[in-house]
Amino acid sequence: MPAIKQFNIRPLYQQVADEFITRIVSRQWAPGQIIENESDIARSLGISIGTVRKAFDVLAEYALLERQQGRGTIVADLSSESMQSRFSNILDETGEKAVLSTEVENAELQKARPEVSTALGLTDKSTVLRFERNRKFKGRLVLKETVFIPCDASRKSMPQDKLRSLAEGGWAANGLATRKSERITPALASADDAAALGISQGAPVLHLERVIHSYENVALELCYSVCNLGDDLSYGVES
Structure with missing residues (x-):
């Protein structure tokens, strides 16, 4: 040792x-x-x-x-659903943190947009892994997420199944996450969001922008979410 x-x-x-x-x-x-x-x-x-x-x-x-x-x-298993939900403030009817199942799709490497580079503390034209993540509670879609994590440009030759596996690990691929910063904005569901979430267009939703940071205060993941709490969930505010 x-x-x-x-x-x-x-x-x-x-x-x-x-x-x-x-x-x-x-x-x-x-x-x-x-x-x-x-x-x-x-x-x-x-x-x-x-x-x-x-x-x-x-x-x-x-x-x-x-x-x-x-x-x-x-x-602890960093890839478990409970660990992947640890930075979520969504609570179930008992007031406990809701454990959400996760599905990942459309993983691809791309050049980071300026706002993504800024949020993740990257240089211009850095490569990121972009993917969509759907998070469900008891089978109901609660969070429709677009996620960006820093990624080495050398992985451009990586096959799709490997990119998907990398996306499923989320922030755990780049370090050990210990805290988040988050901005919450009330909004109305767009037509696309309404169709995905199974709600009416114009229904109230939450827009979340969250950056997960490592133990060394390095940004590991940027996530934009549309959230529909429904009648059985609530959003806890940290003191």
């Missing part, structure tokens, strides 16, 4: 958390894997067990690790 880098002014537990995050993103620690004993990790890195526990607390706060009684510490 690699040693922690020296001469870093950040607290040691945060440096250790960075190392653990790298292992999760690279899948050295795979989804569902039971993490080795904390004392073994501390010994291999030459640090105290208290520092390891504080680093684990950081990852648990971001829902990257799950502590299960009788099993130990488990790596």
